[in-house]
Amino acid sequence: MKKGSGYFRLLCVGAIALLAAGLIACGEKAEEAKVAPPETKPAAPAMQPASADGPKTGGTLVFGRGGDSVGLDPAYETDGNSFMICDNVYEALIAFKDESTALEPGLAESWDISADGLTYTFHLRKDIQFHDGTPFTADAVVFSLGRQMKERKIKYAGTGWEIPAQERPPEYWVSMEMDDIVDGIEATDDHTVVFKLKKVNAPFLANLAMDFADIVSPTAYMKDPKEFIRNPVGTGPFKFVSWVKDDRIILERFQGYWDKAAGPYLDQAIFRSIPENSVRFLELKTGNIHICQFPNPADIELARQDSNLTLPTQPGMNIGYLGFNLTKEPWKSNLDLRKAVAFALNKQAIVDNLYQGLGQVAKNPIPPTMWGYNDAVPGYMYDPAKAKEHLQKAGFPDGQGLPEITLWSMPVPRPYNPDGVKIGEAMAADLADIGIKAKVVTFEWGTYLKRQREQPEDMDLFQLGWTGDNGDPDNFLAVLFDGMASEAIRTQWHNEAYHQLMVQGRETIDQNKRAEIYKQAQQIFYDECPNIAIAHSTVIWPAVNSVQNFKLHPTSSVRLKNVWMK
Amino acid sequence: MLAYILRRILILIPTLLGVSVIVFLMLHITPGDPAELLLGERATEEALLQMREHLGLNRPLHEQYGMFMQRLMRGDLGETIWTRQKVWVEVKQRFPATMELSIVALLISCSLGITFGIVSATRQYSLFDYLSMVGALAGVSMPIFWLGLVFMLIFSLNLGWLPLSGRLSVGINLEVITNFYVLDALLTRNWPALRDALWHIIMPAATLSTIPMAIVARMTRSAMLDVLRQDYIKTAKAKGLSRFTVTYKHALRNALIPVITTIGLQFGVLLGGAILTETIFAWPGVGKWMYDAVMQRDYMVIQGGVLFIAAIFVVINLCVDVLYAVINPRISVR
Numbered sequence: 001m002k003k004g005s006g007y008f009r010l011l012c013v014g015a016i017a018l019l020a021a022g023l024i025a026c027g028e029k030a031e032e033a034k035v036a037p038p039e040t041k042p043a044a045p046a047m048q049p050a051s052a053d054g055p056k057t058g059g060t061l062v063f064g065r066g067g068d069s070v071g072l073d074p075a076y077e078t079d080g081n082s083f084m085i086c087d088n089v090y091e092a093l094i095a096f097k098d099e100s101t102a103l104e105p106g107l108a109e110s111w112d113i114s115a116d117g118l119t120y121t122f123h124l125r126k127d128i129q130f131h132d133g134t135p136f137t138a139d140a141v142v143f144s145l146g147r148q149m150k151e152r153k154i155k156y157a158g159t160g161w162e163i164p165a166q167e168r169p170p171e172y173w174v175s176m177e178m179d180d181i182v183d184g185i186e187a188t189d190d191h192t193v194v195f196k197l198k199k200v201n202a203p204f205l206a207n208l209a210m211d212f213a214d215i216v217s218p219t220a221y222m223k224d225p226k227e228f229i230r231n232p233v234g235t236g237p238f239k240f241v242s243w244v245k246d247d248r249i250i251l252e253r254f255q256g257y258w259d260k261a262a263g264p265y266l267d268q269a270i271f272r273s274i275p276e277n278s279v280r281f282l283e284l285k286t287g288n289i290h291i292c293q294f295p296n297p298a299d300i301e302l303a304r305q306d307s308n309l310t311l312p313t314q315p316g317m318n319i320g321y322l323g324f325n326l327t328k329e330p331w332k333s334n335l336d337l338r339k340a341v342a343f344a345l346n347k348q349a350i351v352d353n354l355y356q357g358l359g360q361v362a363k364n365p366i367p368p369t370m371w372g373y374n375d376a377v378p379g380y381m382y383d384p385a386k387a388k389e390h391l392q393k394a395g396f397p398d399g400q401g402l403p404e405i406t407l408w409s410m411p412v413p414r415p416y417n418p419d420g421v422k423i424g425e426a427m428a429a430d431l432a433d434i435g436i437k438a439k440v441v442t443f444e445w446g447t448y449l450k451r452q453r454e455q456p457e458d459m460d461l462f463q464l465g466w467t468g469d470n471g472d473p474d475n476f477l478a479v480l481f482d483g484m485a486s487e488a489i490r491t492q493w494h495n496e497a498y499h500q501l502m503v504q505g506r507e508t509i510d511q512n513k514r515a516e517i518y519k520q521a522q523q524i525f526y527d528e529c530p531n532i533a534i535a536h537s538t539v540i541w542p543a544v545n546s547v548q549n550f551k552l553h554p555t556s557s558v559r560l561k562n563v564w565m566k
Numbered sequence: 567m568l569a570y571i572l573r574r575i576l577i578l579i580p581t582l583l584g585v586s587v588i589v590f591l592m593l594h595i596t597p598g599d600p601a602e603l604l605l606g607e608r609a610t611e612e613a614l615l616q617m618r619e620h621l622g623l624n625r626p627l628h629e630q631y632g633m634f635m636q637r638l639m640r641g642d643l644g645e646t647i648w649t650r651q652k653v654w655v656e657v658k659q660r661f662p663a664t665m666e667l668s669i670v671a672l673l674i675s676c677s678l679g680i681t682f683g684i685v686s687a688t689r690q691y692s693l694f695d696y697l698s699m700v701g702a703l704a705g706v707s708m709p710i711f712w713l714g715l716v717f718m719l720i721f722s723l724n725l726g727w728l729p730l731s732g733r734l735s736v737g738i739n740l741e742v743i744t745n746f747y748v749l750d751a752l753l754t755r756n757w758p759a760l761r762d763a764l765w766h767i768i769m770p771a772a773t774l775s776t777i778p779m780a781i782v783a784r785m786t787r788s789a790m791l792d793v794l795r796q797d798y799i800k801t802a803k804a805k806g807l808s809r810f811t812v813t814y815k816h817a818l819r820n821a822l823i824p825v826i827t828t829i830g831l832q833f834g835v836l837l838g839g840a841i842l843t844e845t846i847f848a849w850p851g852v853g854k855w856m857y858d859a860v861m862q863r864d865y866m867v868i869q870g871g872v873l874f875i876a877a878i879f880v881v882i883n884l885c886v887d888v889l890y891a892v893i894n895p896r897i898s899v900r
């Protein structure tokens with residue numbers, strides 16, 4: 001490497017340049033390749049229906065989403081991107097109906113509830129197989145739910161399985177307080193499971209329709225408990241095939257699916273992670289993906305004008321709210337001051353400008369699509385004059401005497417609040433109009449959640465919200481606002497009448513009676529104004545025209561069983 | 567030479583030890599709690615306590631660090647908090663994607679950057695010189711995010727030449743061996759996959775190459791200008807050597823030393839993951855992975871990932887130093 005090596009190096013440089021040029025040239029040659037729509041397998045001709053518009057078997061659907069799944073064991077997941085895969089791979093004893101949170105039989109054909117409301121007996125469907133070929137039995141139910149219990153009081157009908165120690169706390173089981181509800185689970189024969197409850201709990205059935213209550217294949221789980229979250233096996237319409245982290249998850253139709261009545265029609269369903277919203281939308285425009293989750297609001301307008309796209313829409317089962325720090329004065333006991341704030345906020349302007357129209361103004365803390373919604377409650381609608389009146393009554397005419405307050409605004413976008421800080425600024429401006437000086441404050445999200453729970457002295461107003469889990473009003477009204485039930489309730493509102501209604505609601509099985517209870521609760525909520533319901537967001541996920549029968553679900557679950565490609 | 571390399575590799579140990587302490591402390595000083603983020607709005611006090619206990623976050627700091635080091639000694643980077651996967655497995659999945667992208671980006675930026683630099687230096691103050699240096703300035707200051715989207719609009723949407731995002735089209739099957747898709751396609755002689763993987767890499771690599779290209783071009787130009795003024799170049803010219811020989815044989819070789827340092831550093835930066843490029847092009851690499859981990863306070867991913875990247879950085883620097891000796895025999899490594 002002495003003499004002459006200069007030429008050698010020159011050659012190297014030249015070669016590199018050539019290679020780069022070659023790469024660019026390759027790009028030019030790609031013209032003929034174009035950006036082809038995803039390759040689809042030919043449809044199985046034997047299963048073609050007679051009518052052209054009816055369901056058609058075959059094809060691949062590519063679903064574009066913002067992030068990857070975290071894991072695929074329904075008991076341990078907390079995020080939507082994980083659940084949307086679980087929704088298609090697993091099933092639970094009970095299912096939510098197509099576009100509502102009304103319940104229908106799932107893996108259980110029927111169930112009986114004892115007169116005292118403490119014993120639930122589920123009669124399971126027969127001849128159902130897991131994707132690994134093992135039969136679905138009552139023991140699988142005992143296993144799937146029993147493994148989440150802190151103290152396992154379970155009994156198998158057969159030999160069952162020795163459940164390994166919990167990897168980590170099963171998050172939904174814990175946060176839905178299932179350990180306080182379920183006393184024991186027993187399989188009395190191969191197709192009957194009995195749940196004994198510690199106390200009457202009306203939302204219990206709805207809880208069993210949630211993802212965490214999905215039934216997993218015990219055989220597959222026991223084969224390698226640690227790896228099960230990456231190798232899911234359930235009874236659902238689609239079977240897990242492969243997973244490339246941060247890129248794609250591939251599912252295929254489960255040929256042995258029990259419900260032959262409708263679907264699954266697709267040969268394959270592919271979930272691609274495309275983090276950038278605008279790029280995901282471009283992929284939809286070029287037909288590389290078929291459904292685009294969470295597009296930018298501006299792109300929804302473009303989608304509306306595009307004749308190749310449809311706009312599946314669903315009012316979100318959520319609430320974005322503004323809370324008062326009810327552990328301190330003046331908020332704790334000055335009702336007029338709370339009302340003054342409630343009347344001062346221009347919620348319509350917030351929805352129009354900051355939710356960019358993708359939402360509706362809230363008057364109750366539960367969404368209007370939910371049973372038990374009290375439409376008779378007027379809600380606090382923007383009225384600066386009334387706000388000033390109440391401020392005067394509160395003892396702070398034109399805000400005099402009220403020191404500058406803090407308005408905690410969320411640092412991250414959530415389904416129920418697209419831009420916390422901007423919304424905070426809008427609220428602060430509204431409050432300034434009636435004379436209340438508010439300072440917008442924000443923290444890193446983890447810190448925000450943690451400090452908010454502590455109800456610190458430096459917090460006056462705070463933004464938060466909720467996305468519903470099971471479609472039960474209890475999941476909003478009690479979980480969010482009944483501060484007497486637990487110190488963990490983030491709003492810490494202590495109202496005896498409200499608390500009694502919540503307890504009663506849980507202990508009443510009849511849904512009509514429960515609806516009345518929750519309507520009363522919403523009236524108290526309005527009268528006492530412990531918290532201001534701001535808005536419910538609307539979910540719109542554009543899809544290409546060839547996607548048929550895709551319905552958005554209030555729980556944001558993604559169900560592809562009944563979907564086919566034209 | 568061998569002893570030198572060995573010694574340098576040994577220096578890795580204290581370097582990484584230092585890095586691990588700094589990262590560990592920084593992580594725990596920064597506010598935020600993985601358990602809180604994992605459970606979100608619905609977290610109950612009980613669930614939080616259970617989760618913190620499970621993750622070992624309720625133990626004193628020195629104990630947590632001790633546990634981390636103990637595992638590290640056994641060559642175990644631990645398990646991620648969110649995905650409950652071995653950190654090392656996740657690194658193996660992500661790093662090849664980043665490496666592949668970085669190599670192509672580096673090839674583009676070196677070949678074009680060095681060429682522009684040489685031509686600019688030999689034709690100083692010419693129109694080409696001005697244009698390429700303005701171009702370089704633009705390259706350094708161009709927001710990657712914007713550039714990536716513009717490329718997409720032109721080459722994918724309007725011209726339809728290149729795919730928008732990802733590493734492989736839906737419908738292309740590839741048996742993954744090393745996770746370097748181009749290499750895997752070659753190994754399995756899967757030509758459609760090879761073509762598809764190359765198509766996918768061009769746009770992100772071109773986007774990623776702009777900044778290093780501009781830096782390399784400017785560095786080459788100034789180094790060349792410096793060398794071209796030296797006496798020995800005058801002597802070479804006086805000897806009657808051709809301009810080509812003078813430029814490429816006598817000048818370039820000496821000018822390359824600082825350029826190679828720059829390239830080495832740039833390569834290290836690229837391998838650390840390009841968050842923006844990876845995010846726009848949905849490229850499942852280290853950058854996006856680390857970014858998500860920071861946002862989610864996945865301590866295990868951050869610790870493991872930073873250590874790994876630091877190790878790579880040290881190794882690249884070592885390679886650069888060895889390369890000096892190869893290029894310029896007057897520099898000897900001892």
